[in-house]
Amino acid sequence: MAKLPKISESEWEVMKVIWDNNPCSANYVIENLEEKMDWKPKTIKTLISRLVKKEVLAFKVEGRCYNYYPLLKKEDCIKEESRSFLHKVFNGVAKDMVLNFIEDHNLTDEDIEDLKKVLEKRK
Template identity: 60%
Template sequence: MSNIPKISEAEWEIMKIIWNKNPCTANEIIKYLEGSTEWKPKTVKSLISRLLKKNAISFNEEGRTYYYYPLVNEKECIKEESKSFIQRVYNGAAKNMLLNFIEDNKLTEEDIDDLKRILDDRK
């Protein structure tokens, strides 16, 4: 069983900022999101609170300011989310997901060479 918490789509937006700008304050997160979402500061603070409860993040207190930092590794979260997605959408069949991706996306020669190399390495 993984110790990676289940993170909602909105919480992912907060986590991306915290992973990128570690540590950061709630006001920094709010300011960063101003152009890309219509979330009110209260919404952002609620999402931060949910992430704290899930033990995805923690904080250091300096005076009256809280500096948030991640408790979970970004790559591990992505890996866990990928597994969950493949299980949920493709019944665990990564091959079907990969085939669907390849058929529906324009791949460059470089992309194809990279995929071949990765598959050869897995043999």
């Protein structure tokens, strides 16, 4: 897989809206993020423009409306962010990351069973 562009935390918020509702207009994104993030419409439009420049988003012009859609799959971006986080914080050692999360979070019995199943499959 080719290296994916770096997506900032703010851009991730925009992408979440578009991944869940694609294609959608800038106004739709603004309506969904304006209050939640306390951002101005101009800020949101700037983030959309950045994502278009990074070739993460594209758009179709329909009348006077620009409808944006993702060029990258959400799953691919999550994997890339996970790899980046793993290398940056845990020097690429997955076991250290997993142990840290397990020790620092309250896991339900169901969570523990799910983890056991995943680990058993990986054996």
